[in-house]
Amino acid sequence: VNLRIPGPTPCPPDVLAAMSRPMVDHRGPETAEILARVAPKLKAAFQTENDVLLVTTSGTGGLESAVVNTLSPGDAVLAVSIGNFGERFSGIATAYGADVTKLKFENGAAADPTKVRAALAERPGTRAVLITHNETSTGVTNPLADLAATVRAEAPDALILVDAVSSLSSIPVKTDAWDLDVVVSGSQKGWMLPPGLAFVAISARAWQANETARMPRYYFDLKKHKQALDTGSTPWTPALSLFFGLDVALELLEAEGWEQIYARHQHCADLTRQGVKRLGLELLADERYASNTVTAVKAPPGLDVSRLRKTLRERHNVVVGGGQADLSGKIFRIGHLGLVQEEDIRETLAALAEALPVAGYQPAAAAV
Amino acid sequence: VNLRIPGPTPCPPDVLAAMSRPMVDHRGPETAEILARVAPKLKAAFQTENDVLLVTTSGTGGLESAVVNTLSPGDAVLAVSIGNFGERFSGIATAYGADVTKLKFENGAAADPTKVRAALAERPGTRAVLITHNETSTGVTNPLADLAATVRAEAPDALILVDAVSSLSSIPVKTDAWDLDVVVSGSQKGWMLPPGLAFVAISARAWQANETARMPRYYFDLKKHKQALDTGSTPWTPALSLFFGLDVALELLEAEGWEQIYARHQHCADLTRQGVKRLGLELLADERYASNTVTAVKAPPGLDVSRLRKTLRERHNVVVGGGQADLSGKIFRIGHLGLVQEEDIRETLAALAEALPVAGYQPAAAAV
Numbered sequence: 001v002n003l004r005i006p007g008p009t010p011c012p013p014d015v016l017a018a019m020s021r022p023m024v025d026h027r028g029p030e031t032a033e034i035l036a037r038v039a040p041k042l043k044a045a046f047q048t049e050n051d052v053l054l055v056t057t058s059g060t061g062g063l064e065s066a067v068v069n070t071l072s073p074g075d076a077v078l079a080v081s082i083g084n085f086g087e088r089f090s091g092i093a094t095a096y097g098a099d100v101t102k103l104k105f106e107n108g109a110a111a112d113p114t115k116v117r118a119a120l121a122e123r124p125g126t127r128a129v130l131i132t133h134n135e136t137s138t139g140v141t142n143p144l145a146d147l148a149a150t151v152r153a154e155a156p157d158a159l160i161l162v163d164a165v166s167s168l169s170s171i172p173v174k175t176d177a178w179d180l181d182v183v184v185s186g187s188q189k190g191w192m193l194p195p196g197l198a199f200v201a202i203s204a205r206a207w208q209a210n211e212t213a214r215m216p217r218y219y220f221d222l223k224k225h226k227q228a229l230d231t232g233s234t235p236w237t238p239a240l241s242l243f244f245g246l247d248v249a250l251e252l253l254e255a256e257g258w259e260q261i262y263a264r265h266q267h268c269a270d271l272t273r274q275g276v277k278r279l280g281l282e283l284l285a286d287e288r289y290a291s292n293t294v295t296a297v298k299a300p301p302g303l304d305v306s307r308l309r310k311t312l313r314e315r316h317n318v319v320v321g322g323g324q325a326d327l328s329g330k331i332f333r334i335g336h337l338g339l340v341q342e343e344d345i346r347e348t349l350a351a352l353a354e355a356l357p358v359a360g361y362q363p364a365a366a367a368v
Numbered sequence: 369v370n371l372r373i374p375g376p377t378p379c380p381p382d383v384l385a386a387m388s389r390p391m392v393d394h395r396g397p398e399t400a401e402i403l404a405r406v407a408p409k410l411k412a413a414f415q416t417e418n419d420v421l422l423v424t425t426s427g428t429g430g431l432e433s434a435v436v437n438t439l440s441p442g443d444a445v446l447a448v449s450i451g452n453f454g455e456r457f458s459g460i461a462t463a464y465g466a467d468v469t470k471l472k473f474e475n476g477a478a479a480d481p482t483k484v485r486a487a488l489a490e491r492p493g494t495r496a497v498l499i500t501h502n503e504t505s506t507g508v509t510n511p512l513a514d515l516a517a518t519v520r521a522e523a524p525d526a527l528i529l530v531d532a533v534s535s536l537s538s539i540p541v542k543t544d545a546w547d548l549d550v551v552v553s554g555s556q557k558g559w560m561l562p563p564g565l566a567f568v569a570i571s572a573r574a575w576q577a578n579e580t581a582r583m584p585r586y587y588f589d590l591k592k593h594k595q596a597l598d599t600g601s602t603p604w605t606p607a608l609s610l611f612f613g614l615d616v617a618l619e620l621l622e623a624e625g626w627e628q629i630y631a632r633h634q635h636c637a638d639l640t641r642q643g644v645k646r647l648g649l650e651l652l653a654d655e656r657y658a659s660n661t662v663t664a665v666k667a668p669p670g671l672d673v674s675r676l677r678k679t680l681r682e683r684h685n686v687v688v689g690g691g692q693a694d695l696s697g698k699i700f701r702i703g704h705l706g707l708v709q710e711e712d713i714r715e716t717l718a719a720l721a722e723a724l725p726v727a728g729y730q731p732a733a734a735a736v
Contacts, residue, residue: 001390008391008608019609020388022369023376023562025687056564058424058604061587095586188605194391196424196564196607216464216584219429236428237556239564240376241387241609319393 004348005321006136006166006294008188008195009338011245012252015192018244026240032232034247039229041250045258046168046183046201048175053225054246055198056239059165059186062198064092065220066161066182067130070206072214073097075127078119078158080111080147084137084324089130089163096215098128107327108296110142110289113150120154128159128181134167137324139285139296139333141171148178159209165189168199169253170265170293170337181206187242190265190293192249192338197242202226265292268336268345275349276334279356280364284331293337296323298330300361305332308359315358316351372716373689374504374534374662376556376563377706379613380620383560386612394608400600402615407597409618413626414536414551414569416543421593422614423566424607427533427554430566432460433588434529434550435498438574440582441465443495446487446526448479448515452505452692457498457531464583466496475695476664478657479510481518488522496527496549502535505692507653507664507701509539516546527577533557536567537621538633538661538705549574555610558633558661560617560706565610570594633660636704636713643717644702647724648732652699661705664691666698668729673700676727683726684719 003010011019024030035054042052055065067089071077077098079090082105094100103119105111111131120126129151134141148160159181164173168183170190175183181203188195202210202222210223224235253261269292273283276297284296299305305322309332312318321333334348356363371378379387392398403422410420423433435457439445445466447458450473462468471487473479479499488494497519502509516528527549532541536551538558543551549571556563570578570590578591592603621629637660641651644665652664667673673690677700680686689701702716724731 001392003391003393005393008394008605011391016388016390018388020384022384023371023378023556024369025371025373025689026376026563027689028681028687056424056426057429057587058606060604061425064587092586096584186605188391194607194609195394195605196610218460218463219425219432220587236426237376237554237563238426239562239607239610241562242564242607313396319396321393321395 002318002344002347004335004344005319006333006335006337007186009192009335011192011194012339014252015245015249018248019194019241021241021244023240026237027233031240031243034243035229035232038246038250041254042199046175047173047177048201050175050201050203051226051229052199052201053222053229054234054238055200055220055225056196056236057198058195059184059198060088061220062165062184062186062200063089063163065200065222066184067092068096068215068217068220069222070159070161070182070209070213071098071128072212074099076123076125077101077128077130078103078123078126079130080116081105082109082111082132082138082140082142083107083135085135085163086132089132093130107138108140108284109286110140111147113143113146116147117150117154120151126155126158128161130161131163133162133164133173134171134291134293136166136294137327139283139291139294140289141167141291143289144173145178148180152179159206166293166337170261172262175201187246190337192252193242193245196239197246265337268340268342269295271342271345272334272336275345279353293335295334295336296331297334299332303356303361304359305329308332308355311355311358312351316355318348318351370686370712370715372703372712373687374701374703374705377560377703379560379562380707382620383613383617386616387562387609389609389612391608394605395601399608399611402611403597403600406614406618409622410567414543415541415545416569418543418569418571419594419597420567420569421590421597422602422606423568423588423593424564424604425566426563427552427566428456429588430533430552430554430568431457431531433568433590434552435460436464436583436585436588437590438527438529438550438577438581439466439496440580442467444491444493445469445496445498446471446491446494447498448484449473450477450479450500450506450508450510451475451503453503453531454500457500461498475506476508476652477654478508479515481511481514484515485518485522488519494523494526496529498529499531501530501532501541502539502659502661504534504662505695507651507659507662508657509535509659511657512541513546516548520547527574534661534705538629540630543569555614558705560620561610561613564607565614633705636708636710637663639710639713640702640704643713646732647721661703663702663704664699665702667700671724671729672727673697676700676723679723679726680719684723686716686719
C-alpha cells in the first residue's frame with residue numbers, strides 16, 4: 001500500500017521490527033539508555049538547547065500540554081488559526097478557560113504577520129500566541145520565522161506556543177533561533193514512527209511561566225516529565241514500543257542528515273504540486289506557502305472525492321486523505337512526509353490520472 | 369528474560385508480531401474493523417453492557433479521564449487510598465479542584481467497608497468515591513464488591529470510580545453486577561500488551577454526570593471518544609500498533625477463556641506466596657486480601673533490596689520490582705499477571721533462593 005495521508009506515515013522495516021521488541025522494565029537500565037540516546041538527537045531535530053520531553057499521547061495531547069503547563073484561566077491568548085488544527089489549538093485553550101481571541105484566516109491562506117501585529121497591538125497584555133506551523137488540513141506552512149519575530153517585536157513577553165506536529169523533522173523549525181517557547185511534534189508524521197508519542201520542547205521563558213500557571217494538569221504535567229527525564233525515566237508508564245522504534249528512527253534520520261531530509265521533502269512536494277497542476281487541478285494553498293509535507297487539492301466541479309479515494313484505495317493501492325470539517329468533500333490531500341521518495345509520488349500521480357475519470361473528472365493531460 | 373514486574377508484562381509472540389504491522393489510515397476501514405472486533409470483547413472482559421472506550425494514554429491518563437469527565441471543581445470526593453496508586457487517583461482529583469477527603473489505610477491493608485460507610489455518613493453529598501481495586505504498590509486487592517455495595521447503600525447517587533488498571537483481565541471485575549460507574553484498565557497489565565492504551569468503561573449514571581461535569585478536558589474528553597467509537601473511529605490519531613496488538617491479544621485471551629485466566633492467576637499467585645513464605649519471608653499484604661497479580665515481599669533485616677534486584681537481573685535474568693515512594697528499599701515486588709505460567713514462578717523462586725544470600729539474607733529453607 002502506498003499510504004499517502006498526512007500521517008500516520010509509512011514506517012521503515014527496521015522501525016517496524018523494533019516495535020515488536022519484547023517488553024523491558026520501564027524503570028530499568030534499558031529505558032534509561034534509550035532516553036539517553038534519543039534526548040540529544042531530539043534536541044538536534046528541534047534545533048534547540050531546550051529540554052525536549054516525550055509524552056505518551058497523540059499530537060493533540062502534546063498541544064494540550066503546551067497550553068496547560070504555561071497558562072492560567074483568564075489569560076489573554078491570541079489564537080492564530082488557518083484551518084482545522086488551528087481551531088483545535090484554540091479550542092484547547094478555550095476549554096481550559098483562557099480568554100481567547102481568534103485571528104482566523106481563510107482556508108488556503110497563511111497567517112499575515114501584519115494582521116498578527118495589529119491584533120497584538122489591539123490587545124496589550126496578551127500572554128500567549130498559538131501558532132500552527134504547518135496546517136495539515138489545508139496544506140499551508142505558515143511563515144513561522146516572520147510570525148515569531150512579529151510577536152517578539154510587538155509583545156516581547158508573550159509566549160509563542162507552536163503546533164509543529166506535521167512539520168518538525170520534515171521542514172526546518174529553528175526553535176532557539178526563532179525564540180519559540182513550546183514546540184510540539186508527533187511521532188506519526190515525519191519521524192517515520194507509528195502514532196502515540198508527542199515531543200515537546202520547552203524554553204526557559206516557558207518554564208518560568210510554568211511556575212505560576214494555574215490551569216489544572218496531572219498526566220500532562222511537564223514538570224514531572226522533566227524531573228523524570230533528568231533521571232532517565234518517565235513519570236508514568238510510557239509507550240515502550242514507540243521508544244524502541246524512536247531509537248531506530250532517529251538513527252536512520254541522522255544517517256540521512258537533516259538538510260538532506262528537508263531537501264527530499266521539498267523535492268517530493270514540488271513533484272506533487274507540479275503533477276496535480278498538470279492534471280488540471282488547483283491547490284487549495286496559496287502557492288507561496290504550500291506545504292512540503294501535505295498537498296491539499298481542490299475538487300473540481302463533478303469530482304466525487306469519496307469515490308476518488310475509494311477507487312485509489314481499491315484499484316491502485318494508494319491511500320489519500322479527504323477534507324476535514326467544512327472542507328469535507330471539497331478537497332483531497334496527498335501526504336508526502338516521513339518515508340517518502342520520488343517513486344511514491346510518481347505512483348500516486350499515475351494512479352490519480354487513472355482514478356480521476358472514474359470519479360467524475362477528466363484530467364487535462366497525462367500527469368506523468 | 370523473566371520479566372516479573374507488575375507491568376509492563378511479557379507479551380506473546382503473536383502480539384509482538386502484530387505490533388510491527390505497517391501503518392494504515394486511522395480513519396479508514398482497517399481501523400473501523402479492528403474497533404468493531406475488539407469492542408464486544410472488551411465489554412465481555414469488563415463484564416458490562418456499558419461502552420468501553422480506548423484512549424491512547426497510560427493508566428494514569430485513564431484515571432484522569434474518569435475524574436475530569438464526571439466531576440466539577442468543588443465536588444465532594446471520598447478518595448479511598450491503600451497505597452501509591454490510591455494517592456495518585458486522589459492527587460488527580462485534587463489537581464482538578466475537587467474537595468477531596470482522603471480515607472487512608474496503612475500499607476498492606478485493604479480498605480475496610482465499615483470505615484468507608486462511616487466516612488460517607490459523616491459527609492453527606494459526596495459526589496464520587498475513588499477506589500483502587502488492586503493496589504500495585506502493596507500487592508493488595510480491595511474487596512471491591514463489598515466496597516461498592518457499601519457506597520450504594522450509604523450514598524446511592526455517588527459515582528463509583530474504579531482504578532482496575534492492574535486487576536481487570538486477571539482478577540474478575542463485575543462492572544455491571546457491582547454497579548461501578550467508571551472502570552479503568554491499562555494495556556500493559558493482564559492484557560499482555562505493551563503500554564500506551566487505557567480502557568475506560570462508563571455507566572449511564574456516569575454519562576449523566578458528564579452532562580454537568582465542569583472540570584476542563586479536551587484530549588481526555590470521553591464524549592468525543594464515544595461519538596467517534598460509534599462511527600468506528602477515534603477523536604485523535606490513536607496508537608495504531610497497540611490496536612493491532614489488542615486485536616490479537618483479545619483473541620488469545622478469549623481462546624483461553626476468562627474463567628481459566630482467573631484460575632491461572634490464582635494458581636501463580638498461590639505458588640508465589642507459598643514460595644516466598646517457605647524462604648522465611650513475609651508478605652506486605654494482609655493475606656486475606658493478597659493480590660493475584662502482584663506479590664509485595666517485606667525486606668527482612670539485612671536484605672539490600674537494590675542489590676537483590678541487581679543480582680536477580682544480572683545473574684538470573686529475572687526482573688522484579690522495587691518499592692515505590694515510602695516503601696522504597698523496604699519491599700520488593702513480584703509480578704504474576706498477563707503472560708505467566710507456573711514455570712515462570714518456579715524459575716523466579718529458584719533465582720530468589722540463590723540471590724537472597726548474595727544480598728544479605730539467608731533463606732529459611734529451599735523454596736522449590
